Amino acid sequence: MTIRENYVVPKRFNMIAFTLMVIGLLTIVGLYATHGSKEDPIAQARFWGSLLQNSVYFLLVVNAAMFFICATTLAWGGWQMSFRRVTEAISACVPVVGTICGVILLLICFGGNHEIFHWTDTEHVKHDKILSFKAGFLNKGFFAFMTVATIVLWSLLGWKMRKLSRSIDETPLNVEESKKYIWKNTVWAAVYIIVFSLTVMSSIPWLWLMSIDAHWYSTMYSWYTFASTFVAGVALITLFVVFLKNNNYLELTNEEHLHDLGKFMFAFSVFWTYLWFSQFMLIWYANIPEETTYFKPRAQGIYSGIFWLMFIINFLAPLLILMRRGAKRNYTTVTFMALLIIFGHWLDFFQMVFPGHQKDKVPMMLWDFGVALGFVGLIMFLTGRALSKSPLLAKNHPFIKESVIHHT
Amino acid sequence: MSLLRYESQVRPALVEGDKDYHQVTEDICRPVEARPSKLWWIGFIISVLFLAFGILSVTVEVIYGTGQWNLNKTIGWGWDITNFVWWVGIGHAGTLISAILLLFRQGWRTGVNRAAEAMTIFAVMCAGQFPIWHMGRVWNAFFVLPYPNTRGPLWVNFNSPLLWDVFAISTYFTVSLLFWYSGLLPDLATLRDRAKKKWRKAFYGVAAFGWTGSTKHWQRHEALSLVLAGLSTPLVLSVHTIVSFDFATSVVPGWHTTIFPPYFVAGAIFSGFAMVQTLLVVTRKVLGLEEYITIEHINVMNKVIVLTGSIVGIAYLTELFMAWYSAVDYENFAFFENRLNLNSPYGWSYWIMMGCNVLSPQIFWFKKMRTNLVVTFFMSILVNIGMWFERFVIIVTSVYRDYLPSAWSTYYTPTIWEVGFYMGTFGLFFTCYFLFSKFFPVIAIAEIKHILKRSGDNYKEKMDVVEKEDTIVFAEKQAHDH
Numbered sequence: 001m002t003i004r005e006n007y008v009v010p011k012r013f014n015m016i017a018f019t020l021m022v023i024g025l026l027t028i029v030g031l032y033a034t035h036g037s038k039e040d041p042i043a044q045a046r047f048w049g050s051l052l053q054n055s056v057y058f059l060l061v062v063n064a065a066m067f068f069i070c071a072t073t074l075a076w077g078g079w080q081m082s083f084r085r086v087t088e089a090i091s092a093c094v095p096v097v098g099t100i101c102g103v104i105l106l107l108i109c110f111g112g113n114h115e116i117f118h119w120t121d122t123e124h125v126k127h128d129k130i131l132s133f134k135a136g137f138l139n140k141g142f143f144a145f146m147t148v149a150t151i152v153l154w155s156l157l158g159w160k161m162r163k164l165s166r167s168i169d170e171t172p173l174n175v176e177e178s179k180k181y182i183w184k185n186t187v188w189a190a191v192y193i194i195v196f197s198l199t200v201m202s203s204i205p206w207l208w209l210m211s212i213d214a215h216w217y218s219t220m221y222s223w224y225t226f227a228s229t230f231v232a233g234v235a236l237i238t239l240f241v242v243f244l245k246n247n248n249y250l251e252l253t254n255e256e257h258l259h260d261l262g263k264f265m266f267a268f269s270v271f272w273t274y275l276w277f278s279q280f281m282l283i284w285y286a287n288i289p290e291e292t293t294y295f296k297p298r299a300q301g302i303y304s305g306i307f308w309l310m311f312i313i314n315f316l317a318p319l320l321i322l323m324r325r326g327a328k329r330n331y332t333t334v335t336f337m338a339l340l341i342i343f344g345h346w347l348d349f350f351q352m353v354f355p356g357h358q359k360d361k362v363p364m365m366l367w368d369f370g371v372a373l374g375f376v377g378l379i380m381f382l383t384g385r386a387l388s389k390s391p392l393l394a395k396n397h398p399f400i401k402e403s404v405i406h407h408t
Numbered sequence: 409m410s411l412l413r414y415e416s417q418v419r420p421a422l423v424e425g426d427k428d429y430h431q432v433t434e435d436i437c438r439p440v441e442a443r444p445s446k447l448w449w450i451g452f453i454i455s456v457l458f459l460a461f462g463i464l465s466v467t468v469e470v471i472y473g474t475g476q477w478n479l480n481k482t483i484g485w486g487w488d489i490t491n492f493v494w495w496v497g498i499g500h501a502g503t504l505i506s507a508i509l510l511l512f513r514q515g516w517r518t519g520v521n522r523a524a525e526a527m528t529i530f531a532v533m534c535a536g537q538f539p540i541w542h543m544g545r546v547w548n549a550f551f552v553l554p555y556p557n558t559r560g561p562l563w564v565n566f567n568s569p570l571l572w573d574v575f576a577i578s579t580y581f582t583v584s585l586l587f588w589y590s591g592l593l594p595d596l597a598t599l600r601d602r603a604k605k606k607w608r609k610a611f612y613g614v615a616a617f618g619w620t621g622s623t624k625h626w627q628r629h630e631a632l633s634l635v636l637a638g639l640s641t642p643l644v645l646s647v648h649t650i651v652s653f654d655f656a657t658s659v660v661p662g663w664h665t666t667i668f669p670p671y672f673v674a675g676a677i678f679s680g681f682a683m684v685q686t687l688l689v690v691t692r693k694v695l696g697l698e699e700y701i702t703i704e705h706i707n708v709m710n711k712v713i714v715l716t717g718s719i720v721g722i723a724y725l726t727e728l729f730m731a732w733y734s735a736v737d738y739e740n741f742a743f744f745e746n747r748l749n750l751n752s753p754y755g756w757s758y759w760i761m762m763g764c765n766v767l768s769p770q771i772f773w774f775k776k777m778r779t780n781l782v783v784t785f786f787m788s789i790l791v792n793i794g795m796w797f798e799r800f801v802i803i804v805t806s807v808y809r810d811y812l813p814s815a816w817s818t819y820y821t822p823t824i825w826e827v828g829f830y831m832g833t834f835g836l837f838f839t840c841y842f843l844f845s846k847f848f849p850v851i852a853i854a855e856i857k858h859i860l861k862r863s864g865d866n867y868k869e870k871m872d873v874v875e876k877e878d879t880i881v882f883a884e885k886q887a888h889d890h
C-alpha cells in the first residue's frame with residue numbers, strides 16, 4: 001500500500017475556490033449598490049444582515065472542527081485519527097474567517113445603522129426602558145471586547161492544538177511518551193472547551209445573534225445555535241473527507257469512518273431538532289406575548305415557509321435518509337446529505353438574522369446565497385492550503401492504529 | 409495476522425490481573441453462588457426496616473389523606489415531587505451507560521453497565537411512588553390511563569405534561585427492564601449450567617429462557633441489543649425532558665425557561681453517575697471485584713461527573729443571567745431574591761445546590777482526585793445532596809413567594825410522614841439492590857469476555873510488538889489480510 005502523505009492542491013480546485021470568491025465579492029458589491037448604499041436604514045440593514053448571517057455562520061461552522069478535535073481528545077476517541085488532519089485543516093480557517101467576521105460585527109456595531117442592533121442607538125436606548133435596563137450587557141464596548149477576545153482566543157488555542165498535533169510527525173513515541181503527549185493534548189483541549197463553553201455555549205450567540213431581537217430572550221438560544229453549527233461542522237468535515245477520498249488520498253479512511261461521520265450527522269440532526277422543538281414548544285405552550293413575539297413572524301408570518309422547509313431539511317431528511325446503515329456507508333448519499341445539512345442550517349441562521357429587521361417582506365435569498373458562495377470559496381481555499389502544508393496522516397499519534405482497524 | 413482486537417497501550421486496562429474466560433466466570437459468579445456475608449445481611453435488614461417505615465408512612469397518608477404532609481395551597485409540590493424528580497434523575501445513568509455508550513462503542517461500560525441498569529430500574533420504581541401516593545385517593549390512580557370509560561366525558565388531559573410523564577416514564581421503565589433482562593440472559597444461563605442444587609438449576613433455568621449460547625442466539629441477542637439501544641437513546645433524553653416540561657410549560661417565574669429540557673437531562677445524568685459511584689465503590693470492595701470495576705472505571709465516570717456538573721453549571725448561570733437580562737420583575741425576584749439572596753428564607757438551599765453541583769465537582773479536573781476512592785465516594789454523596797437541593801430549589805423557591813404577596817407561604821417543613829416516605833424509597837431501592845447483588849451477577853460476564861482480549865491486562869502486554877510497529881507497515885499488514 002502506498003500512502004500519499006502530501007496533499008497537492010489541484011489547480012481546478014483553487015480555480016473553483018477563486019471563482020466562488022469572486023462571485024461572493026461581486027454579490028457583496030451588488031448588494032451594496034442596491035441596498036447598502038441606500039438612505040433607507042432597512043435597506044442598509046438588509047446588506048449588513050447578509051454579511052452578518054454568512055460570516056457568523058461560517059465562522060461557527062469552521063470553528064466546530066476544532067470543537068470536534070478537542071471533544072474527541074477529551075473523550076480519548078481513536079476512530080477519527082485517520083482523518084484528523086482534515087479536521088485540523090478546516091479549523092485553520094478560523095483566524096481568517098474570524099477576522100472577516102469580527103470586522104463585519106464591529107462595523108455593524110459602530111456604524112451608523114441601528115436596525116440590526118437596536119441597542120447601539122444610544123438615543124433610542126435612553127427612552128426604551130428595557131434596553132436601558134440591559135445596557136450593562138448590550139453596549140458597544142462590551143460587544144467589541146467580547147468579539148475580539150473570543151476570535152483571538154479561538155484562533156490561538158486552535159493554533160496550539162494543531163501545533164501539538166504536528167510536533168510528533170517526525171518522532172514516533174513510546175508508550176510512556178505517548179501518555180505524556182496525550183496528557184498535554186488533554187490539558188489544551190480542556191482549556192479550549194472551557195473557552196468554548198463560555199463563548200459559543202453561552203455569551204457569544206446572545207451578543208451576535210440574539211441581540212438582533214433585543215427585547216426578546218431565551219435561555220436555550222446558545223445551546224441551540226451550538227447544535228446547529230456543530231451538525232453543519234460535522235457535515236463539512238465529511239465533505240472534505242469524501243473529497244480527499246475521491247482524489248485517492250486518505251487511504252486509511254474507509255466506509256467505517258464514513259459510517260461514523262454519518263452517525264454523527266444523524267444524531268446531531270436529531271439533537272438539533274430536540275432543542276429546536278423544546279425552545280419552540282415551551283414558548284408556544286406558555287403563550288406569553290414577550291416571548292411569542294420571536295416566533296410570530298417566523299412560524300406564522302411571512303417567514304413561515306422557511307420555517308417548515310428547515311424542519312424538512314434539518315430533521316425529516318436526515319432522520320429518514322440517514323437512518324439506514326447502508327445510507328451512512330454510501331459516499332453519494334452522505335455527500336448529498338452533508339450538503340443539504342450545511343444548507344439547512346444556513347437557512348436556520350437566515351431565520352435568526354433577518355426577521356428581526358426585515359419585517360415587511362422576506363429578502364430575496366439569492367443575494368445571501370451569493371455571499372455564502374464567497375465564504376464557501378474562501379473556506380475551500382484556506383482548507384486546501386492548510387491540507388497541503390502538513391502530512392495528511394497523523395501517523396505517530398498514539399491512537400492512529402486504532403483508527404486503522406476501526407470498524408463500527 | 410489480522411488484528412481485529414487491538415487497543416493502544418496508552419489506555420489503561422479494563423480488566424486487571426491474569427484473566428482468561430474461565431477465570432472471569434469464576435470471579436463474577438462467586439458472590440452469587442456463595443452464602444451471603446454478614447455484611448450483606450446487616451445491609452439487607454437495615455434496608456427492609458427503612459422500607460417498612462416507608463410503608464407505614466404511606467399507610468398513614470392514605471388513611472388520613474395528604475393533609476398528613478405539610479403541603480399547603482401555595483406550596484402544592486414539596487418533598488414529594490422533589491423526591492420524584494430526584495429519583496427519576498438517578499434513573500438516567502443506567503440507560504445512558506447501556507444504550508448511548510454502546511452506540512459510542514465505549515468498552516468501559518461493560519464493567520459497570522449491569523449494576524447501573526439495575527439501579528436505573530430500582531430508581532424509576534422509587535420515583536413512580538411519589539406521584540401515585542400524592543394523588544391522595546390512590547384507589548383512583550388508574551384514572552391516568554386513557555381509555556373509553558364510564559365516567560362520562562372524563563378523559564385524561566392530553567394537553568398536560570403530567571400525563572406525558574405517565575407515558576414517558578412507563579415506556580422508559582419497560583424498555584430499560586427489557587434491555588437489562590435481555591442482557592442478563594447469557595449470564596443466567598451460565599449460572600444455570602454451573603448450578604449444583606436442584607432449585608438453583610430450576611430458578612436460573614426458567615429465568616434464562618432456554619438460552620443455549622448457539623450462534624443463532626448470539627446473533628439475535630446482538631441485533632436486539634442494538635435495536636434496544638437505538639430505542640433507549642431517545643428515551644434517555646425524553647424522560648427528563650418531559651419531567652422538565654412539568655415545570656417549564658407553566659408561567660411560574662423560575663420554572664418557565666427554555667433551557668430546562670437539556671439542562672434537566674444533563675443534571676439527571678450527573679446525579680445518576682453519582683449514584684452509580686456510590687454503589688460501585690462499595691460493591692467492588694464488598695464483592696471483591698476490584699479487577700473488573702477498576703480505578704480506570706471510577707476515573708472515567710468521574711470525568712462524566714465533572715462534564716455534566718459543568719454543563720449544569722453553565723445552565724444555572726444562563727438562567728441567572730437571563731433572569732436579569734429579561735428585565736422581567738418576577739423573574740428577577742425569583743432568582744435574585746428568592747434564591748440568590750442568602751438572607752431570604754430559602755437562600756441557603758440555593759447555595760447548597762451551587763456548592764455541591766457546580767463548585768465541588770471541579771476538583772475532578774485533577775486525576776489524583778478522580779482516582780481517589782474516598783474522595784469519589786464523598787463527592788458522589790455530595791452531588792446527590794446537591795441534586796436533591798436543585799429540585800427543591802426549583803420547586804419550592806419558585807412557588808412559595810409568587811405573584812401575590814397575600815398568597816405567600818409560611819415556612820415549609822416536611823412532616824415525619826413525608827420524611828418517612830422518602831426514607832422508605834431508600835429502603836425499597838436498597839432492598840432491591842441487595843437482592844439483585846445476591847441473585848444476579850453484578851457484572852455482565854458475557855460482555856466482559858467480549859472486551860477481555862482487547863482491554864485485558866495480560867492481553868495488552870502481548871501487543872508490544874504491534875505497539876512499536878510503524879503505522880504504515882501496520883496498515884499494510886491489515887490491508888493485506890482483508
